[in-house]
Amino acid sequence: MTPALLAIACLFAVALGYVAKCAASPFGTCRKCRGLGHLLKTDRKGRPKRGKDCRRCDTTGKRIRVGRWLYNRASSTYRAGTR
Numbered sequence: 001m002t003p004a005l006l007a008i009a010c011l012f013a014v015a016l017g018y019v020a021k022c023a024a025s026p027f028g029t030c031r032k033c034r035g036l037g038h039l040l041k042t043d044r045k046g047r048p049k050r051g052k053d054c055r056r057c058d059t060t061g062k063r064i065r066v067g068r069w070l071y072n073r074a075s076s077t078y079r080a081g082t083r
Contacts, residue, residue, distance in 0.1 A: 022067035030057035037061040 001009075029035035037059040039051035053059040064072075 018067055022065050022071065026065055026068040027062040028065050030054060030061055030063045032056045033061060035061040 030037075033039055033054035033056070036054075037057065038053050040048050041051035043049050054061075057063050
């Protein structure tokens, strides 16, 4: 196999794996709050305490993956265009 063909095959395998992951688990943990739903703050003694609610995930701790978001957007556009 030539190096270019090998690179294309590897990229295709990675993309297929990501599609399978988005289909099996469409939600991932929020990167901002690390899945807690709120930020952690520390008091003056250094002990962790609950901070404000996370605005990115709306206090669920989960976010929709990029691939699933693109699939949802494409399918809704397709449904709206075929009616």
